[in-house]
Amino acid sequence: MIQETGRILLHEAVAEGISLLRLEAPRIAAAIRPAQFVNLRVASSWDPFLRRPFSALRRDRTGGWVDLLYEVVGPGTAAMARLRPGDRLDALGPLGQAYNPPLEAGRVVLVAGGVGVVPLAFWADEEALRRGDAVLLFGAARRGRLPDLRRLAPPDLPVEVATDDGSVGHHGFVTDLMGRHLARGGCQVFCCGPTPMMRVAAGIAARFGAPCHVSLENHMACGFGACVGCVVEFPAETDPYRRFRRVCVEGPVFDATQIAWT
């Protein structure tokens, strides 16, 4: 864990309510891996009180910056939206575990909902999941909520889009797109998005016998394991102390078959 005062290099809207923030933080940028996150102090006062965690989208190891994508959902991200290039942010990171290195032969199906695309896009970029053996299924509410994918994902990563209102791509849920790929067999699913969508994705993966990993974002107080607040339940665990595990330290990525979907 590194604590670093980062400088905002770039801050711009990429879709309705979704912004990209480029933070110059060389030590964190050098260390961070896909699925790991940074925890930002967005206010200089004590209100909002807690840091806000953001998964990394991309980094430039030589330029020393890391890109974050976020959606304004409450007072913390609203305060963040008012920041401008040149402003400084106290950052803790990298936090959490990175995705395990891929992945023997087999097709990788990445299933993203909204800003949940962030760790998956980072992973696809860094691990070069572009050998034609990976596909990104990306769901959004409507066209306006869909960031320009050419700026997020590696250019040669095949992408299929679904929108709730059908304004672009498949008219329906992103999880509707999974079956056609999984039916070919030999697939692994990695999913990040709203909990209801991940629960559905995990169910579909299970029906096809495909391993499925999900990225959780439970509410965190500290982000580095001290508060034991952001836990997820492992119902089959017999040791009570290990029944609830921390998303910030043991996660954020978990095997979908091992966790309780509450």
Place this chain on the structure above:
Amino acid sequence: MADMSVDIAGLRLRNPVLLASGTFGHGAEYAGWMDFTRIGGVVTKTITMSPRAGNRPPRTAETPAGMLNSIGLQNPGLEGFIAEKLPALKDLPTAVVVSIAGTSVEEFAEMARRLDGLPGVHALELNISSPNMKDGGMLFGCNPKAAHGVTAAVKRAARTPVIVKLTPNVTDIAEVAAAVEEGGADAVALINTLLGMAVDARTRRPILGNVTGGLSGPAIKPVALAMTWKVARRVRVPVVGIGGICTGQDAVEFLIVGASAVQVGTATFVNPTCAIDVVEGIEAYCREANVKRVGEVVGTLKT
């Protein structure tokens, strides 16, 4: 520089700032990150006799200038703690206070007996004040007689110094403080969290899985100061002030109303090395006030 050392419950601390229970885990979370030679001590996350899973999530909620938690004492149990956590704690270059909670007077005493004299256990903090433990915790801390009984039983069972952590969720905290002093407590620490709740108006559901939880953070500092002041006037044993401390100035305010030491809790979640900032802030205050010993600040409120 002013002499920052203090004596609490027979423990000599290099300075009056400790990390509060439940905000530092059992040590591993800060290994290689925090310079423990800079702080007075740490209080471990509360352990119970048997391992506990804790409460179902969500366990935290942000509130104005603070937060609620309903962790529910997830811990590896007494023997798990001794086997897995204590070895690393033993090597920390600072005082280690082990926080314990029992479901009965006998269990408190048995835990104290087992921990007494183990290397790495410099003092015990009795958690009789958790709002998240249905079968113990606050049940003992709400009743002066029960609080007295637990303290006396632990004192009979162990020679280790005993600090009793008090709950603010009572009619008169000074009454409980006096009772545990009578029971033999070497110091009292206060306050634990205030019982609180958060509700989602849209879904009409509680935000916490446990429905209620404990409020902490800067929001509770005025309450904690008032209670520290009341208790310090009532008891002769040292008082450890806790509640919303984020800066050296916050800490000094607690010293002025009568605390001999302080604990930094929730602020650590926001700034992991906050306790060191607090130490430096107290040092700066002593310098400016031309104080030679930090103890000279204690109980100097002008009324």
